Amino acid sequence: MNARDDSKGGTVRAGYVRPLDIRNGRIDMGHGAGGRAASQLIEEIFLAAFDNPFLRQGNDGASLAIPQGSRLVMATDAHVISPLFFPGGDIGALSVHGTVNDVAMMGATPLWLSASFILEEGFPLADLKRIVQSMAAAAREAGVAVVTGDTKVVEQGKGDGVFISTTGVGVVPHGIDVSGANARPGDVILLSGTVGDHGVAVLSQRESLEFETTIVSDTAALNGLVADMLAVCPAIRTLRDPTRGGVATTLNEIARQSGVGMLLDEAAIPVKREVDAACELLGLDPLYVANEGKLLAIVPPEHADAVLAAMRAHSHGADAARIGVVQEDAHHFVQMNTRFGGRRVVDWLSGEQLPRIC
Amino acid sequence: MKYIDEFRDGDVARKIADRLATEARGDRQYSFMEFCGGHTHAISRYGVSELLPTNVRMIHGPGCPVCVLPIGRVDMAIKLALEHDVIVCTYGDTMRVPASDSLSLTKAKARGGDIRMVYSAADALTVARDNPERQVVFFAIGFETTTPPTALAILRAQREGLKNFSVLCCHVLTPSAITHILESPEVRQYGTVPIDGFIGPAHVSIVIGAAPYEHFAEEYRKPVVIAGFEPLDVMQAILMLVRQVNDGRAHVENEFTRAVDRDGNLAAQQKVSEVFELRPSFEWRGLGEVPYSALKIRPAFAEFDAERRFDVGYKPVADNKACECGAILRGVKKPTDCKIFGTVCTPENPIGSCMVSSEGACAAHYAYGRFKDIPVKVSA
Numbered sequence: 001m002n003a004r005d006d007s008k009g010g011t012v013r014a015g016y017v018r019p020l021d022i023r024n025g026r027i028d029m030g031h032g033a034g035g036r037a038a039s040q041l042i043e044e045i046f047l048a049a050f051d052n053p054f055l056r057q058g059n060d061g062a063s064l065a066i067p068q069g070s071r072l073v074m075a076t077d078a079h080v081i082s083p084l085f086f087p088g089g090d091i092g093a094l095s096v097h098g099t100v101n102d103v104a105m106m107g108a109t110p111l112w113l114s115a116s117f118i119l120e121e122g123f124p125l126a127d128l129k130r131i132v133q134s135m136a137a138a139a140r141e142a143g144v145a146v147v148t149g150d151t152k153v154v155e156q157g158k159g160d161g162v163f164i165s166t167t168g169v170g171v172v173p174h175g176i177d178v179s180g181a182n183a184r185p186g187d188v189i190l191l192s193g194t195v196g197d198h199g200v201a202v203l204s205q206r207e208s209l210e211f212e213t214t215i216v217s218d219t220a221a222l223n224g225l226v227a228d229m230l231a232v233c234p235a236i237r238t239l240r241d242p243t244r245g246g247v248a249t250t251l252n253e254i255a256r257q258s259g260v261g262m263l264l265d266e267a268a269i270p271v272k273r274e275v276d277a278a279c280e281l282l283g284l285d286p287l288y289v290a291n292e293g294k295l296l297a298i299v300p301p302e303h304a305d306a307v308l309a310a311m312r313a314h315s316h317g318a319d320a321a322r323i324g325v326v327q328e329d330a331h332h333f334v335q336m337n338t339r340f341g342g343r344r345v346v347d348w349l350s351g352e353q354l355p356r357i358c
Numbered sequence: 359m360k361y362i363d364e365f366r367d368g369d370v371a372r373k374i375a376d377r378l379a380t381e382a383r384g385d386r387q388y389s390f391m392e393f394c395g396g397h398t399h400a401i402s403r404y405g406v407s408e409l410l411p412t413n414v415r416m417i418h419g420p421g422c423p424v425c426v427l428p429i430g431r432v433d434m435a436i437k438l439a440l441e442h443d444v445i446v447c448t449y450g451d452t453m454r455v456p457a458s459d460s461l462s463l464t465k466a467k468a469r470g471g472d473i474r475m476v477y478s479a480a481d482a483l484t485v486a487r488d489n490p491e492r493q494v495v496f497f498a499i500g501f502e503t504t505t506p507p508t509a510l511a512i513l514r515a516q517r518e519g520l521k522n523f524s525v526l527c528c529h530v531l532t533p534s535a536i537t538h539i540l541e542s543p544e545v546r547q548y549g550t551v552p553i554d555g556f557i558g559p560a561h562v563s564i565v566i567g568a569a570p571y572e573h574f575a576e577e578y579r580k581p582v583v584i585a586g587f588e589p590l591d592v593m594q595a596i597l598m599l600v601r602q603v604n605d606g607r608a609h610v611e612n613e614f615t616r617a618v619d620r621d622g623n624l625a626a627q628q629k630v631s632e633v634f635e636l637r638p639s640f641e642w643r644g645l646g647e648v649p650y651s652a653l654k655i656r657p658a659f660a661e662f663d664a665e666r667r668f669d670v671g672y673k674p675v676a677d678n679k680a681c682e683c684g685a686i687l688r689g690v691k692k693p694t695d696c697k698i699f700g701t702v703c704t705p706e707n708p709i710g711s712c713m714v715s716s717e718g719a720c721a722a723h724y725a726y727g728r729f730k731d732i733p734v735k736v737s738a
Contacts, residue, residue, distance in 0.1 A: 280362060283716075338368075338403075338404050338405050339366060339368055340366055340367075340368050340371050340404040340405065340406075340589050341368040341371050341372055341375075341405070341409060342404050342405015342406060342407075342408045342409060343405050343408065344402065344403060344404070344405045344726040344727065345725065345726050345727065345728060347705075347724070347725045347726070350704070350705035350706045354450030354451055354453065354454070354475070
């Protein structure tokens with residue numbers, strides 16, 4: 001997406017006269033050929049939305065100054081989602097939130113993003129513009145700049161409309177050490193809100209599944225919430241956003257990384273009634289359904305109340321809850337006391353979560 | 359959730375558990391088979407076994423439609439997709455059932471087969487309408503619960519004159535399977551599987567009613583309690599079975615009165631008998647050939663029968679030798695009795711069918727209950 005593609009250099013307007021026909025236009029192979037059409041696409045859609053000093057320099061990459069004494073964090077994420085637009089969001093906002101959150105979950109302040117687009121020939125320009133504007137809005141809200149990028153066009157049938165890959169860079173202030181390997185027996189497990197909202201919102205829009213729901217995706221950038229949490233407790237051990245695979249899979253990952261077990265309290269895990277009902281209908285377990293605006297935090301017990309209060313004071317953590325404890329377990333099992341009074345393993349998700357037959 | 363939470367109330371569960379502890383006699387063992395995979399799932403997911411007295415044992419029966427689907431049948435669907443360029447539509451769980459040549463429908467899809475997961479038989483019909491230039495086959499599996507929707511899809515296809523839709527019919531019948539278990543040597547002669555009673559299927563009974571179980575209760579002197587799939591339904595059914603055993607009774611009782619009556623859904627039964635007839639014999643995974651235990655499409659609907667339309671004859675394929683699915687499905691062995699459970703055979707790499715669906719005895723025990731018995735190495 002660098003502006004150097006422009007035949008006249010910089011971001012100065014190229015030699016074309018007629019602007020893109022956003023309403024009726026579609027991506028064609030020329031938009032990926034690196035010539036004038038590509039330049040026009042970059043300028044009128046991407047630069048217009050992401051405008052910032054780094055992009056305006058028109059270089060192949062961005063030159064970034066790092067604060068002294070801090071550590072750099074880099075995370076990358078590829079986004080493929082069907083449908084591209086869903087209640088509460090779209091692939092554009094999602095591609096910013098996902099990567100911003102990955103950087104934030106390292107205890108870092110996300111600062112810069114790269115964005116790479118793979119567009120399918122025939123994709124409507126109007127949809128692309130909508131997606132890119134949504135990305136730009138999400139980036140502004142999260143306080144990050146899209147500083148470099150790329151676009152490619154593939155032939156019709158070889159893509160799924162649009163794929164977006166984003167890479168995020170952020171810095172960790174001195175004294176913060178957040179990692180999936182830091183959980184210790186006795187630590188408290190906190191969850192920032194209701195589970196499964198994103199997965200159910202997306203599922204409700206799938207072709208053959210026409211159930212009505214008012215559920216919207218929870219997609220959101222969580223760096224503000226993380227900053228508030230770290231402000232009251234720099235000793236937070238682990239942060240992780242439970243995206244694909246949901247809360248269950250994420251906790252299993254942390255249990256294995258840290259070499260510990262976990263015991264959850266089912267009654268304490270917040271689930272919206274509509275999400276619970278939709279999952280019941282489809283034979284799915286909300287603990288395994290994807291989230292895009294929630295985080296799990298593992299904190300030393302003496303700081304749990306303060307962190308929970310900080311979470312609840314933030315708009316993205318209003319429904320935060322204490323859902324379990326870390327315990328010693330050589331097998332690294334995540335177990336759960338069920339609301340029913342029994343106890344069971346909350347296992348890794350194996351393959352896709354598939355609806356049961358009857 | 360109204361009508362759900364009431365049946366998952368922990369306080370009520372403890373009260374039933376107390377009653378069970380009082381009423382189950384200390385001088386005897388109680389062994390009950392839950393036929394249906396839905397019950398197996400509920401028992402594992404909510405930790406019901408932990409609330410039962412130690413002398414009450416639940417045996418997982420063969421009532422998971424995915425588990426009893428033989429390899430040869432999945433091979434037929436894969437052949438249709440890979441060799442006949444057919445669009446194969448099927449329910450989600452079916453996608454991962456192991457087949458021959460280390461394949462499954464999921465793996466065949468990755469090799470280029472046009473295999474699509476659908477949520478209903480009607481969705482498969484929509485795929486056929488949307489792709490008039492392609493042949494579409496609905497790989498229909500399941501017990502009496504999923505059979506009426508398949509019948510309706512065939513009737514609708516006939517009414518619309520669809521020329522590109524057919525069904526690979528693998529629907530099976532519950533009563534025949536229960537009879538087969540009761541007639542098995544392990545139960546009748548050897549006594550290796552003491553069965554004192556059955557929890558009758560929930561959804562199946564909504565369709566066929568309570569009457570078909572009266573025969574077992576009378577002839578085999580085994581009490582049957584039809585129960586819903588919520589954990590309290592299961593607990594209550596176990597208490598009702600214990601009471602029948604204590605009283606020396608063998609009746610069909612209905613715990614699931616909110617959905618099941620004696621006659622079932624007569625309209626659904628009529629549609630099923632209009633479209634299907636009994637197969638003289640059908641192979642079940644783990645049980646072998648079971649006479650009159652499955653359905654096939656009547657000659658009047660031959661054009662919608664994928665077995666007639668395409669040249670994909672059924673070839674039986676033996677299970678992996680190390681796999682104990684057969685014995686587990688008959689209640690002879692527990693999942694943990696199988697040498698490959700949790701080591702070679704895991705949900706990520708199922709060798710046997712019981713490890714595939716969340717309703718399978720092995721998958722349910724692996725996912726929810728294994729912390730109680732053997733340490734299992736978890737792989738990412």
